[in-house]
Amino acid sequence: MxxxxxxxxxxxxxxxxxxxxxxxxxxxxxxxxxxxxxxxxxxxxxxxxxxxxxxxxxxxxxxxxxxxxSFRNLADLGYSEEEVKAIAAEYEVVDGPNDDGEMFTRAGTPSDRFVPPFPNDxxxxxxxxxxxxxxxxxxxxxxxxxxxxxxxxxxxxxxxxxxxxxxxxxxxxxxxxxxxxxxxxxxxxxxxxxxxxxxxxxxxxxxxxxxxxxxxxxxNLEARKRTGVAVILFLIVASGLFYASKRKIWANVH
Missing domain, CATH: 1.10.760.10 (Cytochrome c-like domain)
Structure with a gap:
């Protein structure tokens, strides 16, 4: 890829x-x-x-x-739940509209994404x-x-x-x-x-x-690699079983 x-x-x-x-x-x-x-x-x-x-x-x-x-993704890097919350809270996130139809700012939460430095391109x-x-x-x-x-x-x-x-x-x-x-x-x-x-x-x-x-x-790189290793091991074992089965089935055929 x-x-x-x-x-x-x-x-x-x-x-x-x-x-x-x-x-x-x-x-x-x-x-x-x-x-x-x-x-x-x-x-x-x-x-x-x-x-x-x-x-x-x-x-x-x-x-x-x-x-x-998202801030919550940082848990994958070894940050605790409290540390993720603390990092997120350092950012101001634009949210809304409120009941009056106005946008407002609030402290970030783990579910928020990183706040961009500029509002638009x-x-x-x-x-x-x-x-x-x-x-x-x-x-x-x-x-x-x-x-x-x-x-x-x-x-x-x-x-x-x-x-x-x-x-x-x-x-x-x-x-x-x-x-x-x-x-x-x-x-x-x-x-x-x-x-x-x-x-x-x-x-x-x-x-x-x-x-x-x-x-x-x-x-997901690490998970993908673990999956790849598991698949390779499975294929090696399956190939051995298929080969052994083939030898057993055709043992008496000359």
Missing amino acids: KSLIAATVAFAALAMNGPAAHASGEAIHLEKQDWSFSGLFGTFDRAAAQRGLQVYREVCSTCHSLNFI KAARAGNGGALPPDLSLIVEARAGFEDYIYGVLTGYGEAPEGVHVADGMHYNKAFPGHQIAMGQPLYEDGVTYSDGTKASIEQMAKDVTTFLTWAAEP
């Missing part, structure tokens, strides 16, 4: 960004990272995902929404120089390279090579198609203070928030 998504997204990116992507004369190379959730038996690192949530809330959420994730564009920050709920699955691409972009900012012109309002990024991105560098050393004492380097924050966003895009 990932290969199919990757091929589709890559084709679309080439169609839309092809000339810009090759304008710098430099091919995009994404370094393969070691992820805890990779492989048949991979699982999410809950501590990393919780740190990634912190990075999202303190850095990314000022521009990017997380529209498809036009407000988001107005607040970001005309660029529309994408929703991050499915961003990992929506980009060729998946989690390695997200990590690459977050750590790919730097000075443009000699001879490469960066347009006004754009920023050089070695992992972004065309190497010019409207989003300014979001992560800086010690940009957050992790509650578990982990050193908040750019690489650490990038890896943590990518882990969180991978979970957000595919929260």
Whole structure:
């Protein structure tokens, strides 16, 4: 499935960004990272995902929404019921109408979804120089390279090579198609203070928030892998039984 998504997204990116992507004369190379959730038996690192949530809330959420994730989903990351309620209550949610036909705000509850930073797309564009920050709920699955691409972009900012012109309002990024991105560098050393004492380097924050966003895009990944392993084991056992039955049935046939 990932290969199919990757091929589709890559084709679309080439169609839309092809000339810009090759304008710098430099091919995009994404370094393969070691992820805890990779492989048949991979699982999410809950501590990393919780740190990634912190990075999202303190850095990314000022521009990017997380529209498809409810606060109650955070229980999957190891948060207790009380902790989920406390996180939700930090947000103001627009609700209504009330008996007078008016909308009102209230504290968030676990059943609410994450509150977007802007009320609509036009407000988001107005607040970001005309660029529309994408929703991050499915961003990992929506980009060729998946989690390695997200990590690459977050750590790919730097000075443009000699001879490469960066347009006004754009920023050089070695992992972004065309190497010019409207989003300014979001992560800086010690940009957050992790509650578990982990050193908040750019690489650490990038890896943590990518882990969180991978979970957000595919929260059922672990269950799907467990199901896959169970099916494989069943097929192995069934194949053995079928083979033994075949030998028994045809034992006297020459």
